[in-house]
Amino acid sequence: MNRTLTHKGAATRQRIIEGAAAEVRERGIAATTLDDVRARTSTSKSQLFHYFPDGKDELLLAVARYEADRVLTDQQPQLGDLTSWPAWSAWRDRVVARYLGQGMDCPLSGLVAHLGRATPGAQAVVTELLRTWQAEISAGVRHMQTIGEVDPRLDADQAAAALLAGIQGGVVVMLATGRITHLEAALDVGIGNLRASRRLDPPVPSVGSSG
């Protein structure tokens, strides 16, 4: 899996992964066979075996990694450019549009469930996705702190973790109920509170009991 491929080899491997991803999106994981993937990508049995010697689950893990990358690239360039409130708002709209477009089928969550959430391979794909995603949001929060738009005392990593949790939960609720409302609420309340935090600095004298 970590062996070095020639340029041509890497391209063939990538073609197989993308073809398998398309099959999974169209037919579902259970109905996707290696023969379908071979036919779609015009590869031979020996080529498929060469790149994925452990068979279907090894290929599906590579597809999961590919789908995880797509989760991030689908949010670009907005996710990598959270440098003004209009930019945050554009990212918010991009995330909502992505999940609305995807509807009730989330290929990555299906793949992770199929491979077994607790298997090291699937766990590594999800952990890496969440890590990169959160780092991008954190960078945005820190940028807004630098330009004086977010309270500088706020913990940027914690804020990013909370916002990312809200997005994950919003997607889970959508997959379970078909409704996008929770994803929107998580983004709107999370970003709204970042904006509001600036007004708390310098501290406003508190009136009355704090409970």
Place this chain on the structure above:
Amino acid sequence: MNRTLTHKGAATRQRIIEGAAAEVRERGIAATTLDDVRARTSTSKSQLFHYFPDGKDELLLAVARYEADRVLTDQQPQLGDLTSWPAWSAWRDRVVARYLGQGMDCPLSGLVAHLGRATPGAQAVVTELLRTWQAEISAGVRHMQTIGEVDPRLDADQAAAALLAGIQGGVVVMLATGRITHLEAALDVGIGNLRASRRLDPPVPSVGSSG
């Protein structure tokens, strides 16, 4: 399923559900058989058939409903009494403790995945759980508005939806990575922002550009 049961019948049915829930928690869904459930609950084949004529999946749907109820009762009495900041804090600790105790196995999410997330039965269980959970959080937010501890202009239902999304996402991240950090961040940031909202009322004059 909706036929009226005698008191004794309802008790027997409940005993079967609880026994099946324990089997599922101990062995997993795939390994749980109707024979195991019969043995554990001392019921006959005809009794099991009487209460669950459609077999294993009908029983598992009842188990899912039972586990969904447990998600809520495990948070009581704190969830139903969000009437002061210490009470919110106690609920936050209760939620974190529940999911830490449960670890990486979430019986409800396993059952829903097994029954098929998109099936009307599973979808109804999840939708009803989320609806009740959110209504309890909303009631807490509204109470805090009544006693002047949360900005009265804040949309209580949206705030509750965002907090609930954060909890769902925090649990999903924990199931995927084994780490509780995102659940804690979602609760701490969400509750912290509710507390901070009070300081924004009456509005503080804004200084500088708002981006």
